[in-house]
Amino acid sequence: MIIRDGSWTLYEHDMMTGRSVWHYFDGEKDVFRVDYPVDNLISENQDVRNSAEKAWRGDWHRVASIPLNIAHDSGIVQAHSEGDDKFVKRFLNNSDNRAWRTKEGQL
Amino acid sequence: MAALANTFTTNQAVGNREELSDVVSRITPEDTPIYSLIEKGSTKSVHPEWETDELAAPAANIKTEGDEYTFGAISPPDRLGNYTQILRKDWIISATQEVVSEAGNVQKRKYQKLKKGVELRKDVEFAIVDTNASVGGATRELGSLSTWIETNVSRGATGANGGFDTPTGLTVAPTNGTQRAFTKTILDSVMQQGFQNGANFRHVSASPYVKSVFVTFMSDSNVAPFRYAVSKGGERNTIVASADYYEGPFGTVMIHPNRVQAGSAGLARNAFFIDPEMLSFLWLRKIQEDKDVAKTGDADKGVLIGEGTLKVHNEKGLGVAADLFGLTAAS
Numbered sequence: 001m002i003i004r005d006g007s008w009t010l011y012e013h014d015m016m017t018g019r020s021v022w023h024y025f026d027g028e029k030d031v032f033r034v035d036y037p038v039d040n041l042i043s044e045n046q047d048v049r050n051s052a053e054k055a056w057r058g059d060w061h062r063v064a065s066i067p068l069n070i071a072h073d074s075g076i077v078q079a080h081s082e083g084d085d086k087f088v089k090r091f092l093n094n095s096d097n098r099a100w101r102t103k104e105g106q107l
Numbered sequence: 108m109a110a111l112a113n114t115f116t117t118n119q120a121v122g123n124r125e126e127l128s129d130v131v132s133r134i135t136p137e138d139t140p141i142y143s144l145i146e147k148g149s150t151k152s153v154h155p156e157w158e159t160d161e162l163a164a165p166a167a168n169i170k171t172e173g174d175e176y177t178f179g180a181i182s183p184p185d186r187l188g189n190y191t192q193i194l195r196k197d198w199i200i201s202a203t204q205e206v207v208s209e210a211g212n213v214q215k216r217k218y219q220k221l222k223k224g225v226e227l228r229k230d231v232e233f234a235i236v237d238t239n240a241s242v243g244g245a246t247r248e249l250g251s252l253s254t255w256i257e258t259n260v261s262r263g264a265t266g267a268n269g270g271f272d273t274p275t276g277l278t279v280a281p282t283n284g285t286q287r288a289f290t291k292t293i294l295d296s297v298m299q300q301g302f303q304n305g306a307n308f309r310h311v312s313a314s315p316y317v318k319s320v321f322v323t324f325m326s327d328s329n330v331a332p333f334r335y336a337v338s339k340g341g342e343r344n345t346i347v348a349s350a351d352y353y354e355g356p357f358g359t360v361m362i363h364p365n366r367v368q369a370g371s372a373g374l375a376r377n378a379f380f381i382d383p384e385m386l387s388f389l390w391l392r393k394i395q396e397d398k399d400v401a402k403t404g405d406a407d408k409g410v411l412i413g414e415g416t417l418k419v420h421n422e423k424g425l426g427v428a429a430d431l432f433g434l435t436a437a438s
Contacts, residue, residue: 059355
């Protein structure tokens with residue numbers, strides 16, 4: 001049985017984590033798309049955010065935890081690699097992306 | 108209670124249908140964090156070489172009035188190189204197996220080709236993160252990341268750097284030291300060395316365990332207790348892979364869990380600090396299917412092959428925290 005989602009075909013599915021990998025051949029390249037539930041990460045981030053201290057004390061601060069595919073698709077990984085800190089900070093300060101933040105405050 | 112005599116059970120039944128899940132789950136994720144991060148280029152030879160030059164260290168520069176000139180010697184740049192490595196995956200399926208109906212359709216050509224392609228990409232990641240020194244000749248091997256790095260390092264007791272050996276033109280594998288737990292001191296030490304040597308670390312690739320240790324480095328009250336929230340219905344009680352963004356004294360870094368590095372203790376013991384500008388992967392032959400494999404017999408053969416190498420532009424821009432407990436608190 002082949003499971004399809006539009007032109008995507010299910011390539012693998014992990015029952016434990018709900019992670020599924022979809023495949024699509026665009027005529028030239030094989031493209032893989034990874035879907036996974038992020039409820040856990042969102043609720044964990046929220047917990048961490050609530051318990052994190054407001055003050056910026058100490059050396060290292062975890063500012064955000066972003067699911068890998070969102071980090072890659074939104075361009076934040078590339079922007080960070082290229083040193084485009086403005087883009088990264090704008091992304092992290094954007095209230096739309098609050099779910100990924102693990103510490104309050106303006107970056 | 109045992110079943111009553113003559114109860115006809117499934118053990119005796121003959122025609123019961125098998126039930127086999129149609130969705131095949133494999134827990135070998137195809138993520139290749141470092142390979143995905145770095146730039147991909149091309150090479151035209153099996154031994155691409157490049158040069159690195161550096162400024163002299165700053166020093167007091169005070170001259171006398173009316174002084175006669177003297178001329179210093181020029182030190183030539185370092186000439187570095189790496190060898191390409193041939194990576195291949197192959198399969199052969201009988202023509203009958205190709206057409207029979209099968210649950211999951213895993214043993215079919217199309218699926219095998221896909222799967223081998225994904226595996227090959229992960230092998231590239233493996234070649235980057237393992238500790239294989241470069242080798243020339245017919246069975247060429249690319250020098251992995253950890254064999255290059257010798258400047259921004261933190262190693263366990265008795266551990267020693269490898270590095271590029273100019274006379275032989277090959278990299279040398281580092282010597283493993285005593286394993287230790289990853290600590291904030293180790294992190295800060297590598298970050299500081301990098302900062303002083305002009306590196307601009309932006310990414311850290313480490314085994315998922317090392318990444319989880321990272322979280323505990325935050326100053327006291329910032330340490331969020333490690334919680335595994337149970338989501339709706341109690342299902343999917345596993346944290347998904349996420350990139351963590353950290354602000355620290357020597358810059359901001361993004362930490363990526365690297366599942367290829369979790370493959371064995373030998374790979375997990377290194378955490379790599381990466382400036383993506385200092386690293387690229389050069390392909391001599393991109394991964395592609397060899398379509399000219401001769402057909403013999405009643406079977407279908409397939410070969411995927413690629414050849415490429417890792418280019419370390421300047422190892423001073425990279426760092427490694429080696430000899431860490433990378434899988435558990437004691438391994």
